Amino acid sequence: MDINTFMKAYALYKADASSDVSVIISDINHDDQITEGTFEQQCEWRQPYRSSVAEPVEKPESITWSAIAAFQSDAEEQPDFTN
């Protein structure tokens, strides 16, 4: 999945799960892709757990590749981030 689609899929997942955990993705393989195999390495998770600042947290167990990938089709239907 390309990173842009993943970001949109995660936004859909986050809204569906009413989660306050956000994600930051690094393009560490320089290919604009994220896969189930690289997912853990590429993502960092943030949550405002002690103040209004979203700070580093371990990935919650409920956030899985398959849970996010389930929104891929819907994400692909969404326009790119256009403000």
Next chain:
Amino acid sequence: MSGIISDNVGRGSGLVKSAVGGGVLQVKQFRKLSTIAETGTSDTVMAAPFNGSAEITPSAAANYIRCEYITCGDHGASWRSGHQRLEWSADGGTTYYGLSGGATSSENSATMQGNSYMLGGMFHPNVTIAVKVRIIVNGHSGGSMARHGQYNNEGADSSNTTPDTTNSVIAVGHYLILTEIAGGLCTTADTA
């Protein structure tokens, strides 16, 4: 003592070779080789190594730490804007303090490639344990940046672009340098 001694070696070739005379005690550079996808519109700790994992341990409590951080916010199909803030902690990350901030704005319709900005400054942590430095990013609520450290993209920011390389070495779009400087050489003044 100025702390820097120049011996003029190589001046004819444009290279000035310098030796350091005790003021600069250690310099640590943290380069991020990849671009970052992030669209937060509230205070969010940036990706590693700008997440507080960049550390420097002063050799004496009297010494100061100087910071230099540069990044780039890519442009989008419509405008992008946001700001970042540089913070430090001398207690292992429990308490952070602000140092400086900066902002970026760019718009594709203005035929831009993005906007680079730099944060820096100097502080006195007054400890001899590891001092953490981190970056807080906060995108504009109406048009957040989506790609960070991405300086060589002419299109919209709907993809991550590999940074330029020179002889296979990546020229990064974001890095952080931490320098320990002997306290006797440093003063800071805050003006209201």
